[in-house]
Amino acid sequence: MEELREKACRLRLQVLDMVCSKKGGHIGGDFSEMEILLQLYCREMNIDAARPDAPERDRFILSKGHSVEALYAVLADRGFFPAEELSCYLSFGGRLVGHPNNQVPGIEMNTGSLGHGLSLGVGMALAARLRGLGSRTYVLMGDGELAEGSVWEAAMAASHYGLDSLCATVDRNGLQISGSTEDVMRLEPLAERFRSFGWNAIEVPDGNDFAQLGAAYALARSTKGRPSVVIAHTVKGRGVSFMEGRAKWHHGVPAEAERLAAAGELEAAMRDGR
Amino acid sequence: MIANKQAICDNLLQLASEDRSILVLCSDSRGSASASGFAESLPEQFIELGIAEQNLVSVAAGLAAGGMRPFVLAPAAFLSSRSLEQIKVDVCYSGSNVKLIGISGGVSYGPLGLTHHAVHDIAALGVLPGLRVYMPADAEASRSLIRRLAADSLPAYVRVGRNASREVYPEGGADLSADRALTVRPGSDVTVVACGDMVACAAEASDALRDRGVSCRVLDMFCIKPLDREAVARAAAETSGIVTVEEHSAFLGLGSLVAQELAGTGVPLTRLGLPDSPVVTGSQQEVLDYYGLNAGGIARAAWALCRR
Known part of the structure; x- marks a missing residue:
């Protein structure tokens, strides 16, 4: 576990570099979802960068496509492309676009418009069942995006078809671009809402904690006959004190002094094993 | 004379009997799409998504990403409007092998009115990068077209009407295997x-x-x-x-x-x-x-x- 915590700090530093050097990105959501991504890519999913098209691979869809910088850092770390390419993020003619696209090794589907990912996951889970494959499908959604009606169309279909190989995660950081999700468009009682749609809803009190995430995904894996959703209560901007829990860091770009302060905090945390 | 949608479903049933990756997806539209026979004959290859066109198209894209060959059959009016963004992003941008069949297009729903007419679909869908747009003239042309589309791996939209089209081509007389008028x-x-x-x-x-x-x-x-x-x-x-x-x-x-x-x-x-x-x-x-x-x-x- 120690190793993953260190990795989370190191990749946050990479994300900070990407966002600051190109003056764009969604750092708040990158930081809230970092442990979720690492838990899935390092502990849960059956994926192999050497065989990115293997039919039996598990699938991942970043439905909250704006938080792509963290995904790029994780994919590079897992060997899907060289880490040096992270410097090409947002560059003219490059493939590291500001939202996921499937020209990048390891990315299955293009996302960025919210509310599509769960439906894509339903299709992938159905395909795996039809082909008799044991693949699991993981979809990471933002909480703000749950206001999209298509999410609930997909939620209905997933339980209708009893897709227990489908595991959604909600990065429940509580903030969207305009402020609190509960002020913008109330989501609670979120777990009950998913349950009423026939889902196994698992609440994770600290969604930035690897052990808690691991327990939730194990529970999801052992739940048969219905899809599971992990509602991971995370902290937007997690890891940098002045970003944590502040909506302005949804897509804020740190000024140079802020960059230095953020880097200092992340480096200290990495040293201290926090 | 049979409707183009009937010709499409008859041929899909034949093709899908030999290729288990061919699927038909409907949005409570199996009856109007003439797909009831397909659903009864190949229930495992028929996927009902209910009246939810956005989910319908994205699920098809997910199925295509999983190696299947989905054909989506839904009223052209709703398919080309309600799910426009799903077609743009999940089908075209992601390059998914999804075939979209808009049934009962044009003004073929007649007095049901503007909600049900699709007289905008060429404009709405033709502008999407990489999406082919077809409108076959009769059942024979539909047969040739659907057999071609079942064998390729690129997205396409096909619009047909609700009623039987007058015969233009004799049996075996339409070859739509290339994009040539x-x-x-x-x-x-x-x-x-x-x-x-x-x-x-x-x-x-x-x-x-x-x-x-x-x-x-x-x-x-x-x-x-x-x-x-x-x-x-x-x-x-x-x-x-x-x-x-x-x-x-x-x-x-x-x-x-x-x-x-x-x-x-x-x-x-x-x-x-x-x-x-x-x-x-x-x-x-x-x-x-x-x-x-x-x-x-x-x-x-x-x-x-x-x-x-």
């Missing part, structure tokens, strides 16, 4: 470029014009995108003018695409289609007759071009 009637005086149900009307108009001494070429431009530009160029060079006719808005449809090809050439063009306003209430035939989208209207337009 089919010459339904040869001719040297004037050309009619038509798609869908309008092809039969254009052929009838050509026959009537022949009796009046006019040689009217009829091109079945089933491949609205990619348009057969060479066929248009040949018609422009070899005949004195072009009439386009479509069961679609006369704005941003087949006529507009042909006009793009003719821009600057000075070749006379008359575009027949539906107006830029809600269409009159009536059965499909009543509506088409009202706007001159029939053999008589086409013949008059072609005749006028010849008399210039």
Whole structure:
């Protein structure tokens, strides 16, 4: 576990570099979802960068496509492309676009418009069942995006078809671009809402904690006959004190002094094993 | 005579019996899509998504990403509007092998009104990068087209009507395996470029014009995108003018695409289609007759071009 915590700090530093050097990105959501991504890519999913098209691979869809910088850092770390390419993020003619696209090794589907990912996951889970494959499908959604009606169309279909190989995660950081999700468009009682749609809803009190995430995904894996959703209560901007829990860091770009302060905090945390 | 959608489903059933990756997806539309037989014969290859077109299209894209070959059958009016963004992003941008079949398109729902008409779908979907747009003329053309699409791996939208189309091609007489307009009637005086149900009307108009001494070429431009530009160029060079006719808005449809090809050439063009306003209430035939989208209207337009 120690190793993953260190990795989370190191990749946050990479994300900070990407966002600051190109003056764009969604750092708040990158930081809230970092442990979720690492838990899935390092502990849960059956994926192999050497065989990115293997039919039996598990699938991942970043439905909250704006938080792509963290995904790029994780994919590079897992060997899907060289880490040096992270410097090409947002560059003219490059493939590291500001939202996921499937020209990048390891990315299955293009996302960025919210509310599509769960439906894509339903299709992938159905395909795996039809082909008799044991693949699991993981979809990471933002909480703000749950206001999209298509999410609930997909939620209905997933339980209708009893897709227990489908595991959604909600990065429940509580903030969207305009402020609190509960002020913008109330989501609670979120777990009950998913349950009423026939889902196994698992609440994770600290969604930035690897052990808690691991327990939730194990529970999801052992739940048969219905899809599971992990509602991971995370902290937007997690890891940098002045970003944590502040909506302005949804897509804020740190000024140079802020960059230095953020880097200092992340480096200290990495040293201290926090 | 069977409806084009029936021909499509009959052929999909045959193909899917031999290829388990071929799927049919519906949005509570199996009856109107003539897909009930498919659903009963191959229940494991039929996926019902309910009245939820956004989910319908994205699920199809997910299935395609998982190695399946999904055919989505839903009313053209809803498929081309409610799920437009899913088609743009999940089908086109992601490059998914999804075949979208818009049924009961044009004004074929007749007096059910504007909500159910799809006279905007060429404009809405034709502009999406990489999406092919087809409108077969009859059941035989539909058969040829669907067999071709089942064998390729690129996205496409096919629009068909609700009612049986008049026969244009004899059995085995339509080859839609390439994006080349089919010459339904040869001719040297004037050309009619038509798609869908309008092809039969254009052929009838050509026959009537022949009796009046006019040689009217009829091109079945089933491949609205990619348009057969060479066929248009040949018609422009070899005949004195072009009439386009479509069961679609006369704005941003087949006529507009042909006009793009003719821009600057000075070749006379008359575009027949539906107006830029809600269409009159009536059965499909009543509506088409009202706007001159029939053999008589086409013949008059072609005749006028010849008399210039």
